[in-house]
Amino acid sequence: xxxxxGQQSNGQPGAPIELSKKDFISDxxxxxxxxxxxxxxxxxxxxxxxxxxxxxxxxxxVAGIGCSGRFAYYVDTYGVHGIHGRAPALATGIxxxxxxxSVWVVTxxxxxxxxxxxxxxxxLRRNVDLKILLFNNQIYGLTKGQxxxxxxxxxxxxxxxxxxxxxPFNPVALAIGAEAxxxxxxxxxxxxxxxxxxxxxxxxxxxAFIEIYQNCNVFNDGAxxxxxxxxxxxxxxxxxxxxxxxxxxxxxxxxxxxxxxxxSLEVVDVEAVGxxxxxxxxxxxxxxxxxxxxxxxxxxxxxxxPIGIFRDVSRxxxxxxxxxxxxxxxxxxxxxxxxxxxxGGDTWTVEEPENxx
Amino acid sequence: xxxKEVREAGPRPGRFRPVAQKxxxxxxxxxxxxxxxSGDGMQLTGxxxxxxxxxxxxxxxxxxxxxxxIRAPAGTLHGVSAFQIHFAxxxxxxxxxxxxxxxxxxxxxxxxxxxxxxxxGIVIANEDGFTxxxxxxxGYGSNPLTDGALDEYxxxxxxxxxxxxxxxxxxxxITKKEAxxxxxxxxxxxxxxxxxxxxxxxxxxxxxxxxxxxxxxxANLAAFRAGYxxxxxxxxxxxxxxxxPAPAEPGTYRNINGATATxxxxxxxxxxxxIPLFYASYPITPASELLHELSKHKNFGVRTFQAEDEIAAAxxxxxxxxxxxxxxxxxxGPGLDLKAETIGLAVMLELPMVIVDVQRAGPSxxxxxxxxxxxxxxxxxxRHGEAPLPIVAAYTPSNCFDAALEAARIAVxxxxxxxxxxxxxxANSSEPWRLPDVDSLPSMDPSFAERPNMGTEFLPYLRxxxxxxxWAVPGTEGLEHRIGGLEKEADSTGNISYDxxxxxxxxxLRAAKVLKxxxxxxPLRVDDPSGEAEILVLGWGSTYGxxxxxxxxxxxxxxxxxxxxxxxxxxxxxxxxDILRRYPKxxxxxxxxxxxVKLVRAEYLVDAQVFSKVQGQPIFAExxxxxxxxxxx
Numbered sequence: 007x008x009x010x011x012g013q014q015s016n017g018q019p020g021a022p023i024e025l026s027k028k029d030f031i032s033d034x035x036x037x038x039x040x041x042x043x044x045x046x047x048x049x050x051x052x053x054x055x056x057x058x059x060x061x062x063x064x065x066x067x068v069a070g071i072g073c074s075g076r077f078a079y080y081v082d083t084y085g086v087h088g089i090h091g092r093a094p095a096l097a098t099g100i101x102x103x104x105x106x107x108s109v110w111v112v113t114x115x116x117x118x119x120x121x122x123x124x125x126x127x128x129x130l131r132r133n134v135d136l137k138i139l140l141f142n143n144q145i146y147g148l149t150k151g152q153x154x155x156x157x158x159x160x161x162x163x164x165x166x167x168x169x170x171x172x173x174p175f176n177p178v179a180l181a182i183g184a185e186a187x188x189x190x191x192x193x194x195x196x197x198x199x200x201x202x203x204x205x206x207x208x209x210x211x212x213x214a215f216i217e218i219y220q221n222c223n224v225f226n227d228g229a230x231x232x233x234x235x236x237x238x239x240x241x242x243x244x245x246x247x248x249x250x251x252x253x254x255x256x257x258x259x260x261x262x263x264x265x266x267x268x269x270s271l272e273v274v275d276v277e278a279v280g281x282x283x284x285x286x287x288x289x290x291x292x293x294x295x296x297x298x299x300x301x302x303x304x305x306x307x308x309x310x311x312p313i314g315i316f317r318d319v320s321r322x323x324x325x326x327x328x329x330x331x332x333x334x335x336x337x338x339x340x341x342x343x344x345x346x347x348x349x350g351g352d353t354w355t356v357e358e359p360e361n362x363x
Numbered sequence: 364x365x366x367k368e369v370r371e372a373g374p375r376p377g378r379f380r381p382v383a384q385k386x387x388x389x390x391x392x393x394x395x396x397x398x399x400x401s402g403d404g405m406q407l408t409g410x411x412x413x414x415x416x417x418x419x420x421x422x423x424x425x426x427x428x429x430x431x432x433i434r435a436p437a438g439t440l441h442g443v444s445a446f447q448i449h450f451a452x453x454x455x456x457x458x459x460x461x462x463x464x465x466x467x468x469x470x471x472x473x474x475x476x477x478x479x480x481x482x483x484g485i486v487i488a489n490e491d492g493f494t495x496x497x498x499x500x501x502g503y504g505s506n507p508l509t510d511g512a513l514d515e516y517x518x519x520x521x522x523x524x525x526x527x528x529x530x531x532x533x534x535x536x537i538t539k540k541e542a543x544x545x546x547x548x549x550x551x552x553x554x555x556x557x558x559x560x561x562x563x564x565x566x567x568x569x570x571x572x573x574x575x576x577x578x579x580x581x582a583n584l585a586a587f588r589a590g591y592x593x594x595x596x597x598x599x600x601x602x603x604x605x606x607x608p609a610p611a612e613p614g615t616y617r618n619i620n621g622a623t624a625t626x627x628x629x630x631x632x633x634x635x636x637x638i639p640l641f642y643a644s645y646p647i648t649p650a651s652e653l654l655h656e657l658s659k660h661k662n663f664g665v666r667t668f669q670a671e672d673e674i675a676a677a678x679x680x681x682x683x684x685x686x687x688x689x690x691x692x693x694x695x696g697p698g699l700d701l702k703a704e705t706i707g708l709a710v711m712l713e714l715p716m717v718i719v720d721v722q723r724a725g726p727s728x729x730x731x732x733x734x735x736x737x738x739x740x741x742x743x744x745x746r747h748g749e750a751p752l753p754i755v756a757a758y759t760p761s762n763c764f765d766a767a768l769e770a771a772r773i774a775v776x777x778x779x780x781x782x783x784x785x786x787x788x789x790a791n792s793s794e795p796w797r798l799p800d801v802d803s804l805p806s807m808d809p810s811f812a813e814r815p816n817m818g819t820e821f822l823p824y825l826r827x828x829x830x831x832x833x834w835a836v837p838g839t840e841g842l843e844h845r846i847g848g849l850e851k852e853a854d855s856t857g858n859i860s861y862d863x864x865x866x867x868x869x870x871x872l873r874a875a876k877v878l879k880x881x882x883x884x885x886p887l888r889v890d891d892p893s894g895e896a897e898i899l900v901l902g903w904g905s906t907y908g909x910x911x912x913x914x915x916x917x918x919x920x921x922x923x924x925x926x927x928x929x930x931x932x933x934x935x936x937x938x939x940x941d942i943l944r945r946y947p948k949x950x951x952x953x954x955x956x957x958x959x960v961k962l963v964r965a966e967y968l969v970d971a972q973v974f975s976k977v978q979g980q981p982i983f984a985e986x987x988x989x990x991x992x993x994x995x996x
Contacts, residue, residue, distance in 0.1 A: 034859075063839060063843050064838060079847070084843050085847075086685055086712070087848060088847070096678040099668075099679035099682025099683040099690065100682040102668060102679070107838065125671065128671035335662040345801040352418055353798070354418050356611045
C-alpha cells in the first residue's frame with residue numbers, strides 16, 4: 007500500500023471514515039500555563055478535526071517556536087516542530103511535495119510576523135495549500151514577556167520599560183496585503199465562531215490565514231478583553247462579518263458600518279441611516295480593497311472590531327500547479343530516461359583499439 | 364612568423380593577399396584564453412571552441428573567468444570577461460597555468476590578461492577595439508599594438524569588427540550594430556582554423572541556437588565562416604596547428620561542467636532510489652546554475668522551487684524530506700551561513716537531506732564569481748551546539764556527478780543532512796566525461812517505514828544497524844509521530860527530554876552515527892610509486908588536477924613525492940591517520956588559509972603544513988611544483 011514516496015489512497019475524498027476528538031489527542035500532556043488561551047484553541051481544533059474525514063495519517067501539523075510551537079506535539083497526526091519563524095517554509099516543502107496531505111501551520115505573532123514574516127507573506131502570496139493559525143497574544147510569552155510586533159504602541163514590558171516605540175502590525179491587513187485568498191479572525195474562547203471559521207478555512211483550497219486572538223494570562227492578560235470578555239463589553243464590540251449580510255453589531259444590532267463616498271468605512275447608528283444604507287459584506291469580492299478597509303476599521307482590538315471571514319476568493323493553488331507542470335513535462339518530453347539524459351548534447355565515442363594484443 | 368613584422372606591415376582590410384601554402388605544425392598541448400568586454404560574448408566563444416575540441420577527441424579542461432557585474436561599463440578593466448581552454452593530445456588535469464595564446468578584443472582585455480601569457484606567446488588582437496577612447500579607458504598612454512610594448516610576443520592584429528561588418532553586408536534585417544556584435548564568431552572562426560577545429564559542429568550549433576532568429580543566425584554563420592576563411596586565405600597566418608586526439612579509455616564521452624554534473628548526479632540519485640527529487644534554492648552566484656539545470660528536468664519528476672530566501676529554501680527541502688522526498692538545497696557560502704540553523708534542525712530530525720555548497724571567494728559578499736574553498740570548517744562546525752554531519756567534496760568537474768550520488772547515498776542510508784562541497788572553479792570548469800553505465804550506478808533503498816517497529820507501537824527514533832532511524836512518511840497509516848528540534852529520547856520515542864544524562868548520550872549517539880559513515884569508505888589509495896616518498900601532498904576538492912601535475916613534475920625532477928586526495932571530509936577515512944604518520948612531511952595545498960590542515964593536525968597530531976592560495980584563482984601546478992621542491996630542500 008505504501009508506494010515509493012509513501013503516497014497512498016487512504017484519506018482521499020470519497021472514503022468516509024469515522025473519527026472522534028480523541029483520535030487527534032496525542033499521548034503528550036500539554037504544558038502551557040494554567041489558564042492559557044492555547045488550551046481552548048487546542049480543544050476546539052481537536053474537536054473540529056474529525057468532521058473533515060481526513061485520517062490522522064494524512065494530516066501534518068507544523069509549528070514554529072514560541073508557546074504556540076508546542077501545539078504540534080499535542081495533535082495525534084504527523085507533526086514537525088521546526089525552528090523559529092520557519093514553519094510556513096517547512097510546511098510549503100511538505101505541501102508542495104505532497105499535495106495529497108492536509109497540512110496545518112501553527113505560529114504566533116512573534117514567530118509568524120517578526121522572525122518569520124518573510125515566509126508567512128510568501129506562503130500566502132503563492133497560495134500554498136496550508137491552513138495557517140496565527141495565535142496572536144500581542145506579547146512574547148515563551149521568552150517571558152517582551153513586546154511583540156502586534157503589541158500596542160507605548161507597551162511597557164521588560165525590554166521596553168519606558169514604553170515601546172514600535173507601531174504594530176494588523177495581521178489581517180498584512181495577510182490581505184500579501185495577496186492571501188482566505189483571511190479570517192476569530193477568538194480563542196468562542197468555540198462556535200472559531201469552529202465555523204475553521205470549517206470555512208478547511209474547505210478553502212489554497213492558503214488560509216486565521217488570526218486567533220489568544221489571551222496570555224501571564225504576560226498580557228486582558229489584551230483582547232474588549233472583544234473577548236462579556237464583562238468588558240464583548241457583545242458590544244464584536245462586529246461579526248457574515249457574507250451577504252449587512253454589517254451590523256451591538257447588543258441589539260443598533261450599530262452598523264457604511265461606506266462613505268470616498269470609499270472609507272464608518273461606524274454609524276442604524277437608526278440614523280436605515281438598514282439599506284449599511285454595507286453588505288462580500289467575502290468573495292476579487293478586489294481586496296473592501297476587506298482591507300474592514301481590517302483597518304479597528305487597528306487594535308480595544309473597541310468595535312470585525313471578526314469572521316474577511317476574504318475568501320479562489321486562486322490557483324501552488325502545489326497543484328507544480329504537479330501539473332510535472333505532468334505536462336512528462337507528456338511533452340516523455341518520462342525521464344537517465345541514460346538518455348547523460349547522453350544529451352554532443353557525444354563522441356572512443357573505440358577499443360583494433361590491434362589490442 | 365614574426366609578429367613584429369606583421370604589425371609594421373599594418374594590415375588593413377582589402378590588403379590581405381591569399382597564400383597558396385600553409386604549414387601545419389603539431390602541438391602536444393595548447394592553452395588559449397579568449398578575453399574581451401563582458402558584452403563581447405567571450406564565454407560563448409570559449410564554450411563553442413571547447414565543444415568542437417571535445418568532439419575531435421582532445422583531452423581538455425576549461426576555466427571561465429567573468430566579472431560580477433552583468434554589464435560593467437564597456438571597455439573598462441573590471442568589465443573584462445575571459446575564458447581559458449587547455450587542450451592536448453594527452454592527459455589533461457588543469458585548465459593550464461599560462462596561456463600560450465591570448466585573444467584580446469580590446470585594450471582592457473589585453474591589459475588584464477597579458478601578464479599571464481607565456482613569454483613569446485601569441486597575441487591575437489582585434490585592432491578595431493583599440494580605439495583612442497578604449498585605450499584611455501584601459502589606462503594606456505599609447506597603443507600597445509603599435510608602440511612596441513608587445514615586441515616580446517607574436518602579435519597578430521586583425522580588424523575583426525571591420526571584416527565582420529563587411530562579411531555581413533547584404534544580410535537583410537541586420538543593423539551595423541548587430542553586425543559588429545557577431546565579431547566573436549569571427550574570432551571563433553579564426554581560432555577554429557588556427558587549431559584545426561571542425562566547423563560543422565559549430566555551424567550546426569549556430570543553426571540550432573538561432574533557428575528562430577534567421578537574420579542573427581545568418582549573421583553569425585557568415586561571421587564564423589569569414590573568420591575561418593580569413594585564417595585560411597590571408598598571408599598573416601602562415602602556420603596553423605594540429606593537436607592530435609588524446610588516448611582515452613574506450614567509451615562514450617561528452618563534455619561536462621561541474622554544475623551540470625552535480626545536477627545530473629542528483630537526478631541520478633532520485634532515479635536510482637525511486638525517491639522524488641525536491642530542489643529548493645534562492646538565486647546566488649554561482650549556485651544558481653544548479654537551479655537552472657534541474658528546472659529543465661521536470662519529466663524526471665524533479666520539483667524545483669525558487670524560495671523567498673536561503674532559509675526558506677533549506678526549510679522547504681527539509682519539509683519535503685519529511686514528506687518522503689529527496690530534499691536538496693543548493694547555495695554558495697553566504698547562503699550556507701543563513702541555512703545553518705535549519706541544517707542543525709535536520710541534524711536533530713535525522714532526515715535525509717543534501718546541502719550543496721558551491722564555494723566562492725571571500726567573506727561576506729567577497730568575490731562572488733571567483734573561486735575559493737574556504738567553507739570546509741563552516742561545513743564541519745558552522746552550527747551551534749554539537750551538530751555533526753557528513754561532508755563530501757567533489758574534486759573534478761565530472762566527479763561532481765559521483766559526489767552528488769555519494770552525498771545522496773549517505774543521506775538516505777544514515778538519515779542525515781549531508782553537505783556536498785564543490786566550488787566556483789569546478790562548477791564552471793569543464794572536461795570530457797566518460798559516461799557511466801547507468802545500471803552500474805549505486806542504487807539506494809529508502810526503506811520507508813511501513814509498520815510499527817515495537818509491538819503495536821511505532822518508535823520514530825528506534826535505530827537500525829547504521830544507527831539510522833526509521834523514515835516514516837506522512838500518509839503511512841499507524842506511524843503518526845511528532846518530531847522537532849528539542850532534545851529528545853534519541854533511541855526510541857523521540858519524546859522531549861531535558862534529562863542531563865540523556866542529552867550527553869544523545870549527543871554522543873548523533874556523533875557516533877556520523878562516524879559510522881566511515882565504514883563505507885573504501886581504503887585510501889596513496890599514489891607513491893617509489894614507496895619511499897619524503898613528502899606526502901594531501902589534497903581535497905578542486906586542487907586535484909594541479910596537485911597531480913605538480914607531483915608528476917616534481918617526480919620528473921627526481922623527487923620522491925606521494926600524493927593522496929580526499930573525497931570524504933567528514934568522517935575522515937579510517938586509514939588516513941596511519942598514512943599521514945608514514946611520511947616525514949605532509950603538505951596540504953588549499954584554496955583557503957589552512958582548513959584541512961587544522962583538521963588533520965587536531966585529529967592525528969601530525970605536523971602537516973599548508974600551501975595556501977586565496978586569490979580567487981585555482982592553485983596552479985607550477986607554483987605548487989616549486990613549493991614541493993622548496994619543502995624538500
